[in-house]
Amino acid sequence: VDKLEEVFIERLRAAIEIPSVSEQEDKRDNVFQMAKWLVHEMESLGIQVKQKDLGKQPGKDIDLPPLIIGRYGSDPSKPTILAYSHYDVQPAALSDGWNDEPFKLTQKEDGRLCGRGTSDDKGPLLNWLNMIQAFKNADRDVPANLVFCFEGMEESGSQGLADALKEESAGEFAKIDSVCITDTAWSTIDRPTLIRGLRGIMFYLINIDGAESDAHSGAFGGSLSEPMTDMVNLMASLVDSRGEILVPGIYDDVLPVSAEERKALGEIKMSKDSLDGGINGKLLHEDQADNLIARSRKPALSLHGIERASPGKGASTIIPGRILGRFSIRTVANMNIAKIDELVQTHLNARFQQLGSKNKLSVQLTGRGDWFFEEVDHWNYQAAIQATEKVWGVTPNITSEGGSIPIALDFKKVLNRNVVLLPVGRADDHPHSENGKCLPLVNSELLG
Numbered sequence: 001v002d003k004l005e006e007v008f009i010e011r012l013r014a015a016i017e018i019p020s021v022s023e024q025e026d027k028r029d030n031v032f033q034m035a036k037w038l039v040h041e042m043e044s045l046g047i048q049v050k051q052k053d054l055g056k057q058p059g060k061d062i063d064l065p066p067l068i069i070g071r072y073g074s075d076p077s078k079p080t081i082l083a084y085s086h087y088d089v090q091p092a093a094l095s096d097g098w099n100d101e102p103f104k105l106t107q108k109e110d111g112r113l114c115g116r117g118t119s120d121d122k123g124p125l126l127n128w129l130n131m132i133q134a135f136k137n138a139d140r141d142v143p144a145n146l147v148f149c150f151e152g153m154e155e156s157g158s159q160g161l162a163d164a165l166k167e168e169s170a171g172e173f174a175k176i177d178s179v180c181i182t183d184t185a186w187s188t189i190d191r192p193t194l195i196r197g198l199r200g201i202m203f204y205l206i207n208i209d210g211a212e213s214d215a216h217s218g219a220f221g222g223s224l225s226e227p228m229t230d231m232v233n234l235m236a237s238l239v240d241s242r243g244e245i246l247v248p249g250i251y252d253d254v255l256p257v258s259a260e261e262r263k264a265l266g267e268i269k270m271s272k273d274s275l276d277g278g279i280n281g282k283l284l285h286e287d288q289a290d291n292l293i294a295r296s297r298k299p300a301l302s303l304h305g306i307e308r309a310s311p312g313k314g315a316s317t318i319i320p321g322r323i324l325g326r327f328s329i330r331t332v333a334n335m336n337i338a339k340i341d342e343l344v345q346t347h348l349n350a351r352f353q354q355l356g357s358k359n360k361l362s363v364q365l366t367g368r369g370d371w372f373f374e375e376v377d378h379w380n381y382q383a384a385i386q387a388t389e390k391v392w393g394v395t396p397n398i399t400s401e402g403g404s405i406p407i408a409l410d411f412k413k414v415l416n417r418n419v420v421l422l423p424v425g426r427a428d429d430h431p432h433s434e435n436g437k438c439l440p441l442v443n444s445e446l447l448g
Contacts, residue, residue, distance in 0.1 A: 001444050003137065004130070004133060011129070012122065014037065015117065017103055017104065018033055018034045019089070020033070020087060022065065023155060025057075025062055031152045034065075034087050035087065038125075039068060042070050047070040050070075054066065055160065058159060064152075064153060067149065068150040070147070070150070071147050072145070072146040073145035078143065080145040080146075080175060082147045082149055082176040082417075083182070085128070085183060086121045087122060087152050088152045100114060121182070123424070124183065127182070134444060154407070161410070165411065165415070169415055178380040179411045179412075179418070180384075180420050181419060181422070182422055184401070184405070184421045187270070187399045188270050188397065193396055194381060194384055195401050196373065196421075197332075197333060197372060197373040197400030198400065198401050200332075201329070201330055201404045202337060203365070204329070204344070204364065205324060205326060206234060206325035206363055207322070207323075208230050208360070209360040210227040210322065214321050216317065218317060220319060221319065227320055227321070230357045231306055233351070237348075238327060239303065245299060245300075247301075253334045253335055253339070255297075255332065265289040265292045295402040296399065296400040299332050300402070301330075302328055303327045304328065306325050307324040308323050331370070345363055369409070371404075372419075387446055388446065
């Protein structure tokens with residue numbers, strides 16, 4: 001790996017310079033250009049490549065980028081690992097606050113490589129190719145068969161991927177033994193992490209209709225049934241200031257945290273910046289383990305906003321005729337989406353009845369993704385632990401994360417194989433914000 005450092009850096013440089021932003025539909029050609037470049041790089045290393053056509057983007061007359069499926073090795077005596085990454089990125093512009101042009105690779109004095117996609121997810125993806133090249137350069141066989149699944153729409157909801165997985169479960173992905181996802185980051189800045197769990201998400205809209213248009217509070221205040229008053233009451237009934245969800249029964253099925261897991265969470269060395277995301281937020285729990293459990297192993301309900309409340313700037317004295325509230329629930333292991341939705345709907349409708357309001361209420365579950373929780377005793381995780389210890393010299397933290405990665409659950413459900421989430425980025429890599437960066441080439445060693 002060390003001898004090939006300049007080759008690997010130039011490979012990353014070429015990838016970063018292709019602005020493969022999937023959400024910019026008018027620039028979708030850039031994502032296809034990235035796919036073409038990636039296929040060439042893979043084939044140059046002897047990887048057999050298939051580009052799977054995913055058809056049109058749902059509801060639009062625009063092509064989805066191909067799912068790139070690669071295969072390296074077919075020795076029946078070796079395990080077969082499916083490696084997932086994505087080749088599209090988030091939007092970025094110098095005006096967003098970047099120190100350098102985001103689509104130009106910049107190498108800093110400390111060795112960090114900066115640019116959009118270095119951490120999420122072009123850098124991690126190319127580590128797989130770098131690893132193969134390092135083995136070839138050393139005239140050694142890769143000790144596993146590899147099947148690659150590289151998509152180009154992850155940053156736009158992985159459109160088309162779930163159906164492709166189902167189709168290929170009896171095709172290219174039929175005989176894999178485990179899955180490795182590198183689209184994640186460490187939980188801290190100074191110790192590697194393996195992720196065993198992810199929270200799911202349920203996204204809700206509350207609509208309250210009171211009148212066909214807004215009214216003036218001076219003329220009608222006190223004489224109309226006001227949607228805002230109802231909304232504030234309903235949202236306040238969902239969660240308290242301590243973060244406890246007030247929907248009856250919502251905690252009933254939550255998987256308990258073992259004493260061993262609590263102890264391990266308390267022993268992770270984390271700075272306050274790691275605990276609060278570096279935003280100087282006010283933590284709800286004094287104990288570190290309690291904080292980590294609250295953000296990864298317990299459900300959370302967050303209120304996101306009330307819309308149509310006060311258009312324009314300055315003092316507004318309108319009474320909104322219609323109003324929209326947004327909130328979400330992060331679910332954890334053992335929680336059932338259908339059951340939770342029933343509890344939420346029952347709670348909000350009962351609360352609305354108690355208010356005696358003359359307005360009209362509707363509650364909609366508009367988005368959902370299930371939780372993910374994996375067994376770490378499996379050889380897939382044990383191999384990842386051993387690799388981390390060998391490369392970094394420390395045992396990795398084993399954590400669950402508060403965010404949601406639906407593709408992890410898709411792989412688990414469709415392929416019925418153990419899925420390890422092996423981060424190759426640190427907590428301060430800023431994958432979706434300005435000045436995204438990645439670690440040096442040690443991660444190619446880790447995958448090897």
